[in-house]
Amino acid sequence: MNTYRGKVLSKFGDNISTDDMTSAKYITSHEPKEVAKICMRDIDPEFPAKMAPGGILVAGKNFGCGSSRETATIAVKAAGTQVVIAESFARIFYRNGFNIGLPCVECPGIHDATDVGDEIEIQYSEGKIINHTKGTALEFVPIPESLFHQIEVGGLFPLIREKLEKRSKNTN
Amino acid sequence: MGMTITEKILAKASGNEKVVPGQIVVAKVDLAMIHDALGPLFYPNFRKLETPVWDPNKVFIVVDHAAPASTLSQAEWLSHNYDFVRDYKIPNFINNQGVAHQIIPEGGHILPGQIAVGTDSHTCTYGGLGAFSTGIGSTEMCNVLALGELWFRVPETIKVVITGKLPRRVMAKDIILKLLSMIGVDGATYKTLEFCGETVDEMSVDSRLTLCNMAIEAGAKNGICTPDEKTVKYLMDAGVKREDIEMLKSDDDAAYCQEIHIDVTDLEPHVAIPHSPANAVPVTEVEGTPLNQVLIGTCTNGRVEDFIAAAEIIKGHKIPNMMRCLIMPASNKIYAELARNGCMEIFAEAGCVLLNATCGACGGFHEGLLFKGEACLGTHNRNFKGRMGSPEAKIYLASPATAAASAITGVITDPRKI
Structure with missing residues (x-):
């Protein structure tokens, strides 16, 4: 997954909170497909309909601020989001994203340079984002290798099992 | 160059002599807090690991969110907590007795210099007692329950120096709201907010918990106050022995990425x-x-x-x-x-x-x-x-x-x- 090319299907501004993503009042189930249905309901009720598998979500500063609820990242991913590119992320959301296999790319300048419908190519190792629709490019600090590996294996969970096995081998 | 209190805690928990901001460390966890709303997200995965909880005595499961349940789905997620507590014999199960962020400090369950993680962003509250304390997601908690450790990027620290005597009917809450208005909701993202100065020295432990509780509202990884005799008294009242309390503070030559001064003498609500x-x-x-x-x-x-x-x-x-x-x-x-x-x-x-x-x-x-x-x-x-x-x-x-x-x-x- 060194390079990903897809379409920007949704765009948000600054300080989108985990309450926006999965508001407690709407949660009736923790199932990914259920939380996806309520994702962003208070701020963009059309979000689940707009986002489709493989879609790119672009946002402003401090994306995912607020609570540590992992349902927020699960909902964004289950709605179809392949990758979130934001000006900056709140730290718990950022970690949660990689932990469930949703890459979060911090790319200053992305919000103003991108519109819904743009065709984007993300070159993960090079730290480069090419906007094929507009013919522009932006740079970002490449994702640390350990987090990149986490995305490749599908999140943190498989690595917990790996670490447990390693530990039991060492003690045997 | 010396270390801040947060750097000292992370160095000790990761087996390092010294750590610097930006460094990634794997730290041993002293307390893991799970609440009813976000535990059920990882319980099924944890069961799949077929491993015991690393140290059940260090785990607190607290029913405080849907306490008590108001809907059938809340009642269902509570049942998953009860099953987990029973199956894994979690001794510290707090059922409908209060909010975790009060239960943990008032019970003397977290001490200065220790590391706490919780499935709630306001876990940063326990920094009021001089602990390193931060919120994590459910999958990370699964990692902690299996392995007893977690990786952290050593944060840069913002020193918040608070001076002056609080006017009548102006409280710690007004200070933290004022600070948030100065630095914004992402003013401390990935960083530590270290609260110090004579006003903090003078204030109660309860007020310090209020300050640290809202560190996350500036995006901070943790908020922290230097433990002192007030901290010791608070913990001893909770049944902790004095000899178990480690007193630590930032070195005089510790490095800060930013320093903010607030004089509360004329602070308005x-x-x-x-x-x-x-x-x-x-x-x-x-x-x-x-x-x-x-x-x-x-x-x-x-x-x-x-x-x-x-x-x-x-x-x-x-x-x-x-x-x-x-x-x-x-x-x-x-x-x-x-x-x-x-x-x-x-x-x-x-x-x-x-x-x-x-x-x-x-x-x-x-x-x-x-x-x-x-x-x-x-x-x-x-x-x-x-x-x-x-x-x-x-x-x-x-x-x-x-x-x-x-x-x-x-x-x-x-x-x-x-």
Whole structure:
């Protein structure tokens, strides 16, 4: 997954909170497909309909601020989001994203340079984002290798099992 | 170059002599807090690992969010907590006795210099006792329960120096709201907020917990205060032995990425207006704003001193007929103390709603949701749009004194004028 090319299907501004993503009042189930249905309901009720598998979500500063609820990242991913590119992320959301296999790319300048419908190519190792629709490019600090590996294996969970096995081998 | 208190804690827990900001370390965890709403997200995966909990004595499972359940789906997720506690023999199971962020400090379960993680962003509260404490997601908690450790990027530290004597009816909450208005909701992202200065030295441990509770509202990884004799007394009252308490502080030559000074001598009560905790303005700018509900309590301001401040203002008054004034202590222990010291009687006679110790309406779970067009002023920590119900409701944040003054008048009121 060194390079990903897809379409920007949704765009948000600054300080989108985990309450926006999965508001407690709407949660009736923790199932990914259920939380996806309520994702962003208070701020963009059309979000689940707009986002489709493989879609790119672009946002402003401090994306995912607020609570540590992992349902927020699960909902964004289950709605179809392949990758979130934001000006900056709140730290718990950022970690949660990689932990469930949703890459979060911090790319200053992305919000103003991108519109819904743009065709984007993300070159993960090079730290480069090419906007094929507009013919522009932006740079970002490449994702640390350990987090990149986490995305490749599908999140943190498989690595917990790996670490447990390693530990039991060492003690045997 | 010396180390900050946060760097010292992370160095020790990761087996390093010294750590520097930006360094990634794997640290051993001293306390893992799981609450009812987010535990069930990882319990099925943890069961798949077929491994015991690394150290059940270090795990606290706290039912505080859906406490007690108001819907069938909440009742279902509670049942998953009960099953997990039973199956994995978790000794520290706190069921409907208060909010984790009060239960953990008041029980003496976390000590200065220790590392705590919790499946709640306000886990940063325990920094008020001099611990490194931060919120994590459910999958990371699965990692902690299996392995007893977690990776951290050593944060840069912002030193917040607070000086001066707090004026009458101005509280720690007003300081943290003021700070948030200065640095913004992402002013401390990935960083530590270290609170120091004579005002912090003078304030109670409860007030320090209020400061640290809202560190996350600036995006901080953790908030922290230097442990002192007040910390020791607080913990010894909770049953901790003095010899078990490690006193540590930042070195004089520790490096800070930023230094912020706040003189509270002339600080006004502050109110965060919708829809951000960083939208704080002096109360005088929003006086007279009509309210439908006041919430006094929560993990931010649900402690004894908070209710004493509120009771002093509410005593002898009646809550207006169209106002709901919710009283929600942060724990049963606090509830009992308020019953003993007369506060509960004052609240009941004034016409307040006496609620159990829970996260309640703060998280939008139950007990006080807002309809469109309604306005609530609360002593909690977050006023995001839609958090307490309708996205068309307005949420204001303030101190217990401002909340109490507003409860008896029905409009946002300067507590200094009561």
